[in-house]
Amino acid sequence: MPSILKKGAALFLGLGLMAGLTTMAAQAADALQAIKSKGTVKIGMLVDFPPYGLMNEQNKPDGYDADVAKALAEEMGVKLQLVPVTGPNRIPYLLSGQVDLLVASLGITPARAKKVDFSEPYAAITIGVYGKDDVKISKPEELAGKTIAVARASTQDTAVTKVAPKSTNIRRFDSDAAALQALISGQVPLLGCSNVCYVTIQKLAPGKYNKKFELSSQVQGVAVKPGEKDLLAWVNQFIDKAKSDGKLDKINQKWLGEPMPAILKKSSQ
C-alpha cells in the first residue's frame, strides 16, 4: 500500500537533496587519503538483488558486489564496512556521505552520471523483455495494449518506459522478485528484466518463458561522490588490475556461472 508513495517520495526527495549537494563537491579533493587515514572504507551495496547483492545464510551481505567490494578494500589496505542500501536510497546514501563508495549494481546512465561519478564498468547485465511462449512479439512497438511488469526505479523500468507505446500498461513492483512473481503467477504476460533474472525464471518454471527482444546492455560502475577525482582514479586502476589479473573473471564465474562478458574487456575510457 504505502510503498508506491514510499519509493516515489524517496526518489523525489533524493533528487532534491542532490541538487543542493553539487555545491559540496569541491571540498572532496582528498577523499582517498581520508579513507586511508580512517582505516575503514564504507561501501554501500544492495542486498536484494541476487546474485549481485544478497544476504547469505549467515545474514551477511554477499554476492558479486560484495566480492568486488572485498577485493577493493583489500587492495586499498583498509577494513571493509558493507552498508546495505536499497535501490531508491543508494544515491542519497552516497551523496550525504553515509558511504564512501557504492558498489551497488548501479547501471551507468547519463542521468545518473550527472549526480555521481562513475568508474569504469565492473559488471554487465543485459536487459530484455521476457514473456510466455505464446505471446508473439519481437519488437517494442508490439507492446501496445499489453501489460508488462518491471521493478520500480530500475534500469529496466527506464528502458521499458522509454520504448513502450503509450497504450502499454507498465506495472511497477518493488523488486525484481515481486515483478517476477507477477509473471509466474500469471498476473502479467510480460516482464522487463535482466539475463540474471531470467536464469531464476528458468529454474522456477522451466521452458515456459522465452526472450522476446533485448532492450539494452547495461554496464555497472562503482560510484563516487562528484569531484572525488583521486578516489575515482584509484578505483579505475583497481578495476583495470582486477580485469587483467583474472580476479573479476573469477567473481563472474562464481556468481553468474559465465566468464567475464566481452563488453567489460574493453576499457570504457
Add this chain to the structure above:
Amino acid sequence: MIRPFGWNEFELILFAVRWTIVLAVMAFVGGGIGGLIVALLRTSDSRVLRVATIAFIRVFQGTPLLMQLFLAYFGMTILGFSVNPLVAAMVALTAHASAYLGEIWRGCIEAVPSGQSEAATALGLRYFNRMRCVVLPQAARIAVPPTVGFLVQLLKETSLASIIGFVELTRQAQIIDSVTFRPFLVFSIVAAIYFAMCWPLSLAARRLERKFAQATAR
C-alpha cells in the same frame, strides 16, 4: 540463485522483529511523553503556546512519516550533523507520534466537562493538581481506544524506517524474498508476526477499558 526457504530463513525473519520492537518502543515512549506535553500545551491558557503547538501538529500531521525519517537522517547529515540512524529514527518517530497522540489526548481532555475543572479550581486546586487529580484521570478513560488504535498503526508504520537502513521485519522479509522467491510464504509469516504483536495490544486495551468501566460504574 534461489535458496530454499528453511528454518534458517524463518529465524532470520523472526529475529528482525527486534528492530521493529525497538522502533515501536521508542515511538511509544517518546510519543507518550511528547504527546502529553503537546496535549497540555494545546489546551493551555496561553495563546502563544497554543499557536506554536498547533503549528507543530500541522507540520507533523501534514507530512508523511517517510519524509520525516528521510529528512531526519539524510537531511541532517547534509547540514553537517552526523546522525546515527537510531537517533534519526527516534527524533522522527517521537515527533510524529507526539503530534498525533497530542491531538487525540487534547480531544479527550476537552471532553471532560468544564465544570469538573471549575469545581476543582473552586476547591483551591492549582493547575498541576487540577490536571493530575481531576482532569487527566477522567480523560485517560476516554483516551484508551483511540490511543491503542494509533499505537497499533504506529507499530506497523515502523517498517518505513527501512529507508534509513533499518532491517526490521518488513525489510528483512523483502531481502529473504529476493533470494527465496517465496513471497506468499514470506509475507504470510510477516503478517502473522505483526498480528501476534498487535493483537495483545488490543486485548490489553479491552481489559483496561473494562477495568475503568468497573471503577466508575454506579
